[in-house]
Amino acid sequence: MHTRRTLRRTRTAATLLATAALLVSACSSGSTTSTAAGSAAAAEGAALAALPQATPAALRPYYGQKLAWRACGAPGFECATLKAPRDYADPSAGDVRLAVARKKATGPGGRLGSLLVNPGGPGGSAVDYLQAYAGVGYPAQVRARYDMVGVDPRGVARSEPVECLDGPEMDAYTRTDTTPDDRKETDRLVEAYRTFAEGCGRDAPELLRHVSTVEAARDMDILRAVLGDRKLHYVGASYGTFLGATYAGLFPDRVGRLVLDGAMDPSLPARRLNLEQTAGFETAFQSFAKDCVRQPDCPLGGPGTKPAQVGRNLKAFFGKLDARPLATGDADGRRLTESLATIGVIAAMYDEGAWPRLREALASAMRDGDGAGLLLLSDSYYEREAGGRYSNLMYANAAVNCLDLPPAFESPDEVREALPAFRKASPVFGEGLAWASLNCAYWPVAATGEPHRIQARGAAPIVVVGTTRDPATPYRWAQALARQLSSARLLTYQGDGHTAYGRGSSCIDSAINAYLLRGTAPADGKRCS
Numbered sequence: 001m002h003t004r005r006t007l008r009r010t011r012t013a014a015t016l017l018a019t020a021a022l023l024v025s026a027c028s029s030g031s032t033t034s035t036a037a038g039s040a041a042a043a044e045g046a047a048l049a050a051l052p053q054a055t056p057a058a059l060r061p062y063y064g065q066k067l068a069w070r071a072c073g074a075p076g077f078e079c080a081t082l083k084a085p086r087d088y089a090d091p092s093a094g095d096v097r098l099a100v101a102r103k104k105a106t107g108p109g110g111r112l113g114s115l116l117v118n119p120g121g122p123g124g125s126a127v128d129y130l131q132a133y134a135g136v137g138y139p140a141q142v143r144a145r146y147d148m149v150g151v152d153p154r155g156v157a158r159s160e161p162v163e164c165l166d167g168p169e170m171d172a173y174t175r176t177d178t179t180p181d182d183r184k185e186t187d188r189l190v191e192a193y194r195t196f197a198e199g200c201g202r203d204a205p206e207l208l209r210h211v212s213t214v215e216a217a218r219d220m221d222i223l224r225a226v227l228g229d230r231k232l233h234y235v236g237a238s239y240g241t242f243l244g245a246t247y248a249g250l251f252p253d254r255v256g257r258l259v260l261d262g263a264m265d266p267s268l269p270a271r272r273l274n275l276e277q278t279a280g281f282e283t284a285f286q287s288f289a290k291d292c293v294r295q296p297d298c299p300l301g302g303p304g305t306k307p308a309q310v311g312r313n314l315k316a317f318f319g320k321l322d323a324r325p326l327a328t329g330d331a332d333g334r335r336l337t338e339s340l341a342t343i344g345v346i347a348a349m350y351d352e353g354a355w356p357r358l359r360e361a362l363a364s365a366m367r368d369g370d371g372a373g374l375l376l377l378s379d380s381y382y383e384r385e386a387g388g389r390y391s392n393l394m395y396a397n398a399a400v401n402c403l404d405l406p407p408a409f410e411s412p413d414e415v416r417e418a419l420p421a422f423r424k425a426s427p428v429f430g431e432g433l434a435w436a437s438l439n440c441a442y443w444p445v446a447a448t449g450e451p452h453r454i455q456a457r458g459a460a461p462i463v464v465v466g467t468t469r470d471p472a473t474p475y476r477w478a479q480a481l482a483r484q485l486s487s488a489r490l491l492t493y494q495g496d497g498h499t500a501y502g503r504g505s506s507c508i509d510s511a512i513n514a515y516l517l518r519g520t521a522p523a524d525g526k527r528c529s
Contacts, residue, residue, distance in 0.1 A: 046450065046451070046452045046453065047249075047452060047453045047454065047455050048246065048249035048250065048266075048452050048453070048454045048455070049249075050249065050250060050251065050252055050253075050456075050457075051218075051250050051251065053253060058085075058091040058092070059085070059088075059091060059222075062083060062084060062085060062091075062222050063222055063225045063226070065082070065083060065226055066226075067080035067081075067082065067100065067226055068080055068081075069102075072101065073101065073131045074131060074135075074136070076103050076104075076135075077101055077102070077103050077130075077131055077135060078101065078102050078103075078104075079099065079100065079101045079127070080100045080101075080102075081097050081098065081099060081100070082097070082098040082099075082100050082151065082219070082222065082223055082226065083095045083096070083097060083098075084096050084098060084154070084218070084219045084222055086206070086207065086210050087209075087210055088215060088218055094206075096154045096159065096160055096207065096210070096219075097159065097160060098151055098152060098153070098154060098159040098160075098219060098223075099127050099151065099152045099157065099158030099159050100127070100149065100150070100151045100152075100223065101126075101127040101130050101131060101135075101149070101150050101151075102114070102130075102147050102148060102149045102150075103130070103135040103136075103143070103147070103148045104147050105143070105144060105145055105146055105147050106140075106143055106144050107144055108144060109141075109144050109145050110145070111145060111146070111147070112145045112146050112233070112516075112517070113146060113147070113227075113229045113231070113233055113256070114146065114147045114148075114149045114224070114227045114229050114233065115142070115146035115147070115148055115149065115233045115234070115235065115516070116149045116150070116151065116220065116223070116224075116232065116233065116234045116235075117129060117130055117134045117138075117148065117149070117150050117234070117235050117236070117240075118150070118153075118234070118235075118236045118237070118239075118240035118243055118244070119237055119238070119240060120236070120237045120238030120239040120240045120241075120262070121156070121238075121239050121240075121393065121396065121397055121400070122153065122156070122213070122239045122243075122396060122397050122400035122401065123156055123392065123393040123394065123395070123396035123397035123400065124156070124239070124240075124393065125150075125152050125156060125157035125158070125391075125393075126150030126151055126152055126153070126156075127150045127151070127152050127157060127158060128150075128157065129150055130148055130149070130150030131150075134148055134150065134235075135148045135150075137502070138502070139509065139513055141513065141517060142513060142516055142517065145517060146233065146516070147227070149223075149227065151219070151220065151223055153211075153216040153219065153243070153396075153400075154207070154210065154211050154215060154216060154219060155204070155207060155208075155211035155392075155396045155399050155400065156392065156396045157391070157392060157396075160204070160207055161392040161395070161396065162200055162203060162204050162207065162208065162211065162392060162395045162396050162399045163199075163200075163203045163204075163392055163395055164196055164197075164199035164200040164203060164394075164395040164398075165195075165196060165199050165390075165395075167384075167387075167388040167389050167390060168388070169195070169199070170382075170384075170390045170394075171332065171334060171388070172192075173192055173195070173196055174339065174340060174343070174378070174382055174384075175334070175335075175337045175339055175340055176188065176189055176192040176339060177189065177322065177337070177338065177339060178339050178342075178432045178435045178436050179322070179338065179339075179431050179432050179435065180435065181322075186412050189435060189438075190412065190438070190442070193438060193439045193441070193442045194442045196398070196439070196442075197398075197439075197442045197443050197444055198444065200395060200398065200399060200443075200444065201444035201445070204399075205444075208399055208403075208444065208445045209403070209445050209448075211396070211399045211400050211403055212400065212403045212404055212448055212449055213242055213243055213246050213400060213404050213449070214246060214250070214449065216243055216246075216400075217243055217246040217247040217250055217251075218250065220232065220234075220243075220247055221247065221250070221251055221254065224254065229256070230254075231254055231255065231256030231257075231460075232247060232251070232254055232255060232256050232258070233256040233257045233258070233516070234247070234256075234257075234258050234259070235258075235259040235261065235501070235512075235516075236258075236259070236260055236261070237261045237262050237499045237501075238261075238262040238264070238472060238473055238498065238499060239264065240260075240261075241260035241261065241262060241263040241264050241464075241473070241481070242264040242266055244258050244259075244260050245260060245263075245264075245266060245454045245456070245462075245481060245485065246266070246454065248454065248456035248459050248462060248485065249454040249455065249456050252456040252457060252458045252459040253458060253459075255456065255459040255460050255462065256460065257460070257463075257515055257516055257519060258459075258460075258462045258463065259463045259465065259501065259512055259515065259516070260462065260463065260464045260465065260481065261465040261499045261500060261501045261512075262465065262466070262467065262470060262472070262473040262478075262498055262499035262500070263464050263465065263466055263473060263477050263478040263481040263482070264473055264477050264481065265476075265477040265480040265481055265484075266451065266452055266453065266454050266481070266484075267451050267452060267453045267480065267484065268451055268477075268480075269405065269406070269408075269451045270401075270405040270406065270407060270408040270437070270440070271408035271409065271418070271437065273405075273408075274408055274433060274434075274436075274437045275418075275421060275422060275425055276425075276474050276476070276477070277433075277471075277472060277473075277474065278422055278425040278426045278429060278430050278433045278434075279425040279426060279474065280470060280471045280472060280473070280474035281346060281349055281426055281428075281429050281433075281471045281472070282425060282426035282427070282428065282429065282430075283469050283471065283474070284349040284469055284470075284471030284496065285307075285311065285345075285349060285426070285428055285429070285471075286307045287352070287469055287496050288348075288349065288352075288355055288358070289301075289307035289310035289311065290307055291352075291355060292310065292355070292359060293305045293310060295356075295359060297359050297360065297363055298359055298363075299359065299362045299363040299366045299367060300313045300314055300362065301313060308427070311427050311428045312427075314345070314362075314428055315427070315428060317341075317362075317365070317366055318338045318341060318342060319338075321336060321337060321338040321341050322337075322338040325337045325338075325371070326365055326369055326370065326371035327369065327370070327371065328370070328371040328372045328375045329370070329372050330372070330375060331386075332388055334375065335371065336365065336371025336372075336374055336375050339432070340371075340374065340375060340378045341365070341371070341374045341378070342429065342432055343377075343378040343381050343382070344358075344361065344373075344374035344375065344376075344377035344378040344381070345358065345362075345374070345377075346381070346429065346471075347377045347378065347380055347381040348377055349471040349472075349498075350471060350472060350497065350498040351497050351498065351503075352496040352497050353497075354377075357373070357377070358377065360373060361373025361374045361376070361377060362374070382394060398439060398440070398443070401440065402439075402440035402443040402445070402447060403445060403447055403448055403449065404447065404448075404449040405440075405447055405449055405450070405451065406440075406447045406450070407438075407440035407441045407443070407447070408437040408438070408440065409437055409438045409441055410441050411438075411441065412438065415434055415435055415437070415438055418434055419431060419434055422434035453484045454481070454484050454485060455484060455485065455486050456485050456486060456487065457486045458486070459485070459486065459487045460487060461487050461488075461489055461515075461521035462485050462487055462488050462489070463488075463489050463491055463511075463512065463515055463521055463522065464478050464481050464482040464485065464488045464489065464490050464491065465478065465491045465492075465493065465499070465500050465501065465508070465512070466478025466479065466482075466490065466491075466492055466493070466500075467492075467493045467495060467496070467497060467498070467499065467500050468492065468493065468494045468495065469495065469496045469497075470497065470498050470499070471497075471498060472498045473498065473499075475492070478490060478492070482524075488524070489521045489522055489523070489524045489526075490524055490525055490526075491508065491511055491512070491522050491526050491528070492525075492526070492527045492528065493505055493508050493527075493528050493529070494527060494528065494529040495529060500528075505528050505529070507528030507529070508528045511526060511528070
């Protein structure tokens, strides 16, 4: 119920955890359907084609526009509105208005240009990420030399946001059982997906056809030109790597310094993506389990307890919640259901720094019957505010995912057929993530994208970063993207958590900073710990 691509979140107390969006919209098992197998075979031969270098006449007014900057947010930040064609095939059909923010280079040192940042999602606000983290938390020497820039992609946050459900409706959606035990529960889950999709379709029937990653990448090229930059310099995390790689594929001659951290593999069909991400969360859970049993407050086992048993203990707890949700003390009367607890655990897999908080929340729930801690983790994942309002993250996430790739599954029967493969990939999370991959089957707009390779022939060196135990973007995806891109340099972090830049590895940070500041790409295959 949550969605397919992932997001690295800002490092503030309010947004400690990464948002996992990749999760629940699609995946491919070893026993793939003919559709998924056909998509995979097609992707092996299909590559994203570069666009012509000359700007079409119909797009020149967009490339020539001037931005009206105004002060906004914290001191030093400016905001503006960028216009882009809603439909690049028919620019006369109307515009979309995109929110842009920047913080100018502070010096010392000569300005290198603009550095665009994107935190992932899809659905993550680059403007929020810039103002809360990148514009103040990126290395001082990077901020000294670059104008730091974020643009909310079309349909996201301040850029004509897609809206699907109100707060109470979204509360009901998030607690829907995603491990149905019988036909009645399956019908209830399908109805939840239909209601969600219908809400999105009512809100933005035209825009919903034009929120693809390809269109967002083309918007970035307009912004590059309007900012006065000959080349695009960019740091994208998680889904932001797909957006950045897509830009490189469309405009290889305009690639400047691109960092793709927590990389995705664009050649995979939806079902395969979700199956491999499911395995990634299992890898992360195994690391958490090994750490948990060494701690005195671990509620899932003691010293010597094997990770498999820790997983069985957690599944048993989830089963109890399925039968009897826990009280949370929530002002809106919400109780902790199996689905909400599962998302709370998944949210903490993104950052090993959240593991103590997860142990505490699990202990309170399992020993004291208090589900408040796990509910808070789940709310962080969904970006639910204390007053019951949700950001548009999950709505935009589904809108982009369901347009970028054909659905993982077309029916509940297809999900049931794939359940053994998902359970094998993750005994803890597999069943729920398989059913969550059904959501795009009911989307009101047909997918316009297909799996494809991205080569970006002729592009300057691109740094692809992978973390060996990344839960949301498995390391093999970074390896796959690096093989596809003609100029990639693979940089590996041997560790836990989602993404690597700015997460404590001086080896990773030094390599990326040298690339951003001096254009010196790391040696291909460089490994850090």
